[in-house]
Structures are given as structure tokens and as C-alpha cells.
Amino acid sequence: MMPIMNYPTDISVSKTMGEIQAALARRGVTKISTLYDPQGVAAGLGFTMATDYGMRDFELPVRTDGVLQAMQADAKVPRSKCTREQAAKVAWRIAKDWLEAQSALIDAQLARLDEVMFPYMVADGGSVYELFRGRQLEISAKESGR
Numbered sequence: 001m002m003p004i005m006n007y008p009t010d011i012s013v014s015k016t017m018g019e020i021q022a023a024l025a026r027r028g029v030t031k032i033s034t035l036y037d038p039q040g041v042a043a044g045l046g047f048t049m050a051t052d053y054g055m056r057d058f059e060l061p062v063r064t065d066g067v068l069q070a071m072q073a074d075a076k077v078p079r080s081k082c083t084r085e086q087a088a089k090v091a092w093r094i095a096k097d098w099l100e101a102q103s104a105l106i107d108a109q110l111a112r113l114d115e116v117m118f119p120y121m122v123a124d125g126g127s128v129y130e131l132f133r134g135r136q137l138e139i140s141a142k143e144s145g146r
Contacts, residue, residue, distance in 0.1 A: 002076075003074050003076035003077050004067070004070050004071055004074055004077060005090075005093075005094055005097070006089075006090045006093040006094055006097070007071055007077050007081055007086075007090050008081065009090060009093050010089070011089060011093060012089065013088050013089055013092050016089070016092040016096050017034070017042065017045070017092060019096055020045060020092075020095065020096050020099055021045070023096075023099055023103055024045075024047055027103065027106060027113050028049055028050065028113070029047045029048065029049045030048050030049060030050065030055070031047060031048040032045060032046070032047045033045070033046045033047070034046075035059060035061070041064070041088070042062070042088075042092075043061060043062060043063070043064070044059055044060050044061040044062045045059070045062075046058065046060075047060075049113065049114065051114040052114075056114065056121055056122075057121070057122040058117050058120045058121050058122060059120055059122055059127060060095065060099075060117070061120075062088075062091045062092055062095045063091060064087045064088045064091045065087075066091075067087045067088075067090050067091040067094070068082065068083075068084060068087035071086070071087055071090065102116040102117075119132075
């Protein structure tokens with residue numbers, strides 16, 4: 001098994017954020033903002049774009065804690081790399097790489113930006129994915145409670 005993607009990167013979070021913002025801007029996003037965690041650390045990007053059904057907001061989370069846990073659990077990742085700062089660099093690079101892969105689908109007209117970003121669309125106080133997941137958990141709890 002290969003170590004977690006991008007674990008040796010030296011590219012700063014701010015540089016990667018700029019690359020992601022540029023990629024989104026090239027695809028018609030009209031507003032981009034940085035999402036922060038309670039400690040004031042960048043934890044994702046929010047953006048607004050026109051869709052066939054009007055302007056919509058999206059939030060792309062970048063979950064550093066999960067990346068740090070994966071790095072710590074991977075014996076192939078040197079312990080010296082298992083820091084919060086390094087995990088943030090890795091998490092943002094992974095998000096950038098994912099967005100580039102989605103952009104290739106968009107550029108080839110295999111998908112639309114709002115289609116690939118649909119789970120991250122903000123609606124009724126959360127992302128579409130979070131709302132869907134919450135509803136499915138409610139249904140599952142009711143079914144198991146019978």
C-alpha cells in the first residue's frame with residue numbers, strides 16, 4: 001500500500017489555496033471566501049457561482065484532523081512528517097488535486113461544476129451531503145427502532 005498522497009509536500013497552505021482559488025475563478029465562480037475553524041486556521045473554501053437554477057453557494061471543507069490521523073496511522077509516513085502543520089499542507093494539496101480531477105471532467109464536458117460540487121452546495125443550514133446524511137441517519141434510526 002502507498003503512503004497517503006502528497007505527504008512529503010513542502011508547498012504552503014496559502015500557495016495551494018491560491019491555486020484552488022484560481023482554478024475556481026477560471027470556471028466562473030463569482031465569489032470566494034476562506035472558511036476558518038474555531039482556532040482561526042483555514043479549514044476550507046466557500047464560493048458562489050451561477051447555475052442553471054440561479055446563484056448558489058458551495059463550501060469545500062479541508063479536514064486537516066482526518067489527514068493527520070491517516071498520516072499517524074500510516075507506518076510509511078515518517079514520524080517527523082506527522083505534524084499538524086504538515087497535515088494542513090497535505091490536506092490542501094489533496095483538495096487541490098481532487099479539484100483538478102473534477103476540472104478535467106468539466107473541461108471535457110463530462111460534467112458541470114455544479115454537478116461535481118453538488119454535495120458541497122449549501123442549503124438549509126448545511127451542505128446537501130450533510131442534510132442528506134442526517135436524513136438517512138434519521139430514517140435508519142426509525143427503521144431499527146421498530
